[in-house]
Amino acid sequence: MVKFNRFTLDNGLRVIVHEDNTTPMAVLNILYDVGARDEDPEQTGFAHLFEHLMFGGSVNIPVYDEPLQRVGGENNAFTSNDITNYYITLPSANLETAFWLESDRMLSLAFSEKSLEVQRNVVIEEFKQRYLNQPYGDVWLKLRPLVYKTHPYRWATIGKTIKHIEDAKIEDVKAFFKKHYNPQNAIMVVGGNVTTEQVKELSEKWFGAIPAGEKYLRDLPQEPEQTEARRETVTAKVPLNDVYIAFQMGARTDADYYAVELLSDVLSRGNSSRLYKSLIKEKQIFSEVHAYITGSLDKGMFVLEGKPLDGISIEQGEAALWEELEKIKAEEIPADELTKVQNKTESTMIFSEMSLLDKAMNLASFELLGDADLINHETAKYLAVSAAQVKEQANKLFRQDNSSTLIYLAEK
Amino acid sequence: MINRQLAPEFRAIDNISLIRPQHLPLDNGVNIFCFNSGDQELVRIEWIFSNLTFDPAKPLLNMAVNSMLTDGTKTLTAAQIADKIDFYGAFLQVDYGYENSQVTLYSLNKHLHHTLPVIADILNNSIFPEKELETFKRNQQQKLQVSLQKNDVVARRAFNRAVYGSTIFGYAAEMGDYQTLQQDDMLAHYKKMYQPANCTIVIAGKIESETLTLLTDTFDKSWPNTSEIGVTIQPDIKAAADLFYFTEKPEALQSAIRIGTPIINRSHADFQPLQVLNTVLGGYFGSRLMANIREDKGYTYGIGSGLASFKQVGSFFIATEVGADVCKLAVAEIEKEINMLKTELVPEEELSLVRNYMLGSLLGSLENVFSHADKFKSIYFAGLDYDYYDRYTTTVKNITSDKLIQLANTYFNFDQFYKVIVGKY
Numbered sequence: 001m002v003k004f005n006r007f008t009l010d011n012g013l014r015v016i017v018h019e020d021n022t023t024p025m026a027v028l029n030i031l032y033d034v035g036a037r038d039e040d041p042e043q044t045g046f047a048h049l050f051e052h053l054m055f056g057g058s059v060n061i062p063v064y065d066e067p068l069q070r071v072g073g074e075n076n077a078f079t080s081n082d083i084t085n086y087y088i089t090l091p092s093a094n095l096e097t098a099f100w101l102e103s104d105r106m107l108s109l110a111f112s113e114k115s116l117e118v119q120r121n122v123v124i125e126e127f128k129q130r131y132l133n134q135p136y137g138d139v140w141l142k143l144r145p146l147v148y149k150t151h152p153y154r155w156a157t158i159g160k161t162i163k164h165i166e167d168a169k170i171e172d173v174k175a176f177f178k179k180h181y182n183p184q185n186a187i188m189v190v191g192g193n194v195t196t197e198q199v200k201e202l203s204e205k206w207f208g209a210i211p212a213g214e215k216y217l218r219d220l221p222q223e224p225e226q227t228e229a230r231r232e233t234v235t236a237k238v239p240l241n242d243v244y245i246a247f248q249m250g251a252r253t254d255a256d257y258y259a260v261e262l263l264s265d266v267l268s269r270g271n272s273s274r275l276y277k278s279l280i281k282e283k284q285i286f287s288e289v290h291a292y293i294t295g296s297l298d299k300g301m302f303v304l305e306g307k308p309l310d311g312i313s314i315e316q317g318e319a320a321l322w323e324e325l326e327k328i329k330a331e332e333i334p335a336d337e338l339t340k341v342q343n344k345t346e347s348t349m350i351f352s353e354m355s356l357l358d359k360a361m362n363l364a365s366f367e368l369l370g371d372a373d374l375i376n377h378e379t380a381k382y383l384a385v386s387a388a389q390v391k392e393q394a395n396k397l398f399r400q401d402n403s404s405t406l407i408y409l410a411e412k
Numbered sequence: 413m414i415n416r417q418l419a420p421e422f423r424a425i426d427n428i429s430l431i432r433p434q435h436l437p438l439d440n441g442v443n444i445f446c447f448n449s450g451d452q453e454l455v456r457i458e459w460i461f462s463n464l465t466f467d468p469a470k471p472l473l474n475m476a477v478n479s480m481l482t483d484g485t486k487t488l489t490a491a492q493i494a495d496k497i498d499f500y501g502a503f504l505q506v507d508y509g510y511e512n513s514q515v516t517l518y519s520l521n522k523h524l525h526h527t528l529p530v531i532a533d534i535l536n537n538s539i540f541p542e543k544e545l546e547t548f549k550r551n552q553q554q555k556l557q558v559s560l561q562k563n564d565v566v567a568r569r570a571f572n573r574a575v576y577g578s579t580i581f582g583y584a585a586e587m588g589d590y591q592t593l594q595q596d597d598m599l600a601h602y603k604k605m606y607q608p609a610n611c612t613i614v615i616a617g618k619i620e621s622e623t624l625t626l627l628t629d630t631f632d633k634s635w636p637n638t639s640e641i642g643v644t645i646q647p648d649i650k651a652a653a654d655l656f657y658f659t660e661k662p663e664a665l666q667s668a669i670r671i672g673t674p675i676i677n678r679s680h681a682d683f684q685p686l687q688v689l690n691t692v693l694g695g696y697f698g699s700r701l702m703a704n705i706r707e708d709k710g711y712t713y714g715i716g717s718g719l720a721s722f723k724q725v726g727s728f729f730i731a732t733e734v735g736a737d738v739c740k741l742a743v744a745e746i747e748k749e750i751n752m753l754k755t756e757l758v759p760e761e762e763l764s765l766v767r768n769y770m771l772g773s774l775l776g777s778l779e780n781v782f783s784h785a786d787k788f789k790s791i792y793f794a795g796l797d798y799d800y801y802d803r804y805t806t807t808v809k810n811i812t813s814d815k816l817i818q819l820a821n822t823y824f825n826f827d828q829f830y831k832v833i834v835g836k837y
Contacts, residue, residue, distance in 0.1 A: 024778075060416035069769040072775065074696075074697075118708065125711070271490070287550065346501055351452070355780065
């Protein structure tokens with residue numbers, strides 16, 4: 001059970017307080033309701049580049065990191081296709097420093113040309129390090145546009161191409177800030193050794209006077225249902241072949257979501273999972289095999305991936321994956337197997353309560369989904385899933401005409 | 413109106429209090445250390461064993477025996493072990509380190525009577541089945557092929573080999589090494605290493621008296637020593653003579669750089685002062701290396717430096733991946749930063765920031781009872797006691813710029829550093 005209090009400032013900023021006096025630390029987490037899906041198709045990678053620029057100084061504070069480190073704090077941020085999330089952890093005695101820093105960059109950035117120039121370079125190096133200079137690093141750059149034809153999920157958060165990052169102008173940065181970085185589009189969670197009264201007072205003091213800004217109304221082109229099997233083959237300098245099969249699935253807020261997640265757990269969570277036991281240990285088809293879901297806010301992806309062993313052809317690998325999928329479509333999973341993945345989900349939830357930062361981020365995510373209190377009802381939703389529902393989802397998802405297959409061939 | 417240009421008042425961190433364990437020695441030689449705290453009805457239990465002496469002819473034994481502990485016992489198959497653990501929502505991990513190898517169980521308290529017997533079985537009756545061993549070798553070799561395509565991995569392997577020589581610390585597996593693995597050797601190694609007298613148990617979480625009784629019942633009377641323990645001392649380290657290693661990758665977009673040197677370890681009085689010097693140079697986001705090479709020049713996504721400390725050896729290293737076209741420039745900037753530490757005093761303003769950052773970071777690293785147990789392990793296995801942390805905070809609070817410049821001149825000689833480049837240069 002994660003307890004919290006909640007209030008909203010006049011300018012629309014939603015604030016959640018989680019009091020936890022077992023720690024001498026505090027966390028301030030701000031989620032901005034903007035991700036790569038909100039980008040212009042001709043300016044992809046912008047939400048993430050912007051995240052970097054948020055550390056380049058704000059209107060009244062020339063540098064962001066230094067004053068925070070000076071009071072014993074640390075921070076970081078991440079951008080996904082759906083959201084951009086910033087967090088600070090610091091000794092709770094110095095909580096006000098976090099309010100000062102975060103409120104000033106919500107008020108306005110410094111918009112320095114030098115910062116833009118340097119962060120463009122840093123992000124280009126990040127692009128190379130994570131996506132281009134790694135074996136299989138560009139898989140997502142290829143798989144996304146295969147699965148999505150309309151929705152902006154068709155590009156990765158890093159962007160479609162380095163060119164889009166090189167072309168970013170300071171005017172674009174300013175416009176993006178105005179559109180997305182205002183109190184109405186943000187959710188703040190303050191947790192740790194703090195009191196609700198104290199957080200109310202500090203929130204009013206530092207965030208209260210920030211203009212509400214305009215509410216961003218999201219109206220994204222939704223992905224139509226897939227009706228044909230898609231396939232692409234690429235050859236690259238990698239040591240092993242790799243097979244990806246992605247299926248379109250529902251959104252994170254769909255009622256079916258819980259059954260689909262358990263379906264992926266049955267297939268691939270841990271060494272007792274079906275794919276691991278059957279395809280790595282028994283049949284010895286793959287050296288590695290995984291199944292996972294993206295958990296996206298709009299229509300998501302259910303992904304299977306496997307690296308076939310030497311001497312196993314791509315066709316054999318694909319056939320082996322489909323055999324497992326057909327099996328789970330045909331037969332309900334036994335009660336014990338369902339209980340197993342449900343138990344695992346339940347204990348994972350309890351273990352995640354050991355981390356203050358995890359709790360703060362989860363509260364923010366659930367508030368974005370509609371209500372922070374969902375965090376306390378998640379487990380029950382997984383426990384309520386039946387074997388019949390898991391089977392139903394398997395049949396709904398695992399169809400050839402809902403599949404996108406990416407074959408990654410090793411150049412010999 | 414508030415003055416937004418003015419930073420709020422702040423307080424320096426005074427007291428950092430660490431939870432110390434309750435020590436419970438058992439008759440069979442096991443030492444249990446208990447950290448009892450927390451609200452959640454769960455525990456983490458670690459069974460930690462010293463590795464046996466590294467054998468260059470059979471270099472993978474310590475690692476492979478540890479990795480395959482979950483692959484079958486006299487009565488349970490690998491699949492059955494995984495089923496049991498997963499069914500009760502528990503997590504079972506095996507981890508190989510240079511000095512110690514361990515088994516870790518995360519379990520809800522209410523399921524411990526089901527999960528603990530599985531661990532007991534693993535520690536008493538593992539058999540390393542032939543078929544599982546073949547699968548292990550094959551899959552490890554495939555993974556190694558992928559790793560060897562990563563420039564940072566290749567750089568780390570070359571660096572460790574140079575700094576630590578042909579020891580357990582410097583060893584990096586080659587494809588052919590997997591063929592040296594034999595079931596008989598593994599069984600013999602297992603028997604000499606996974607014995608109560610070579611085991612330390614660290615338990616952290618909400619520990620009720622029933623939990624402890626269950627733990628001692630399972631791992632005392634019913635866990636006798638059945639064999640002499642093998643030798644757990646690692647031979648002395650001889651670093652390589654060559655200082656420069658370049659692996660060319662003509663198509664690389666980025667080059668991996670790793671630069672450093674053998675250095676004193678945690679037990680030396682200069683270690684904590686060196687940690688401060690390391691933080692100034694490359695130990696945090698605002699460090700000099702990051703400020704210069706990422707934030708000013710934009711050569712890299714990230715650069716950092718660190719200190720590694722083992723019982724018999726330590727090392728200092730700088731690691732980064734930079735644009736292939738700016739690799740030489742980046743190395744020159746690294747050299748410049750090292751030399752600046754030797755010639756210019758660290759300004760008081762920067763030093764006070766580093767002090768506060770390090771203390772905050774120590775406080776922040778104590779997130780929950782597991783972190784307190786981790787702090788204990790760092791000192792216990794290095795043969796140190798809790799004074800270590802008192803000295804750490806005292807050092808961080810009081811160290812002077814004079815001491816830092818003196819340390820830099822004692823320990824940092826860029827010309828004598830090992831330098832590894834993978835990519836273009």
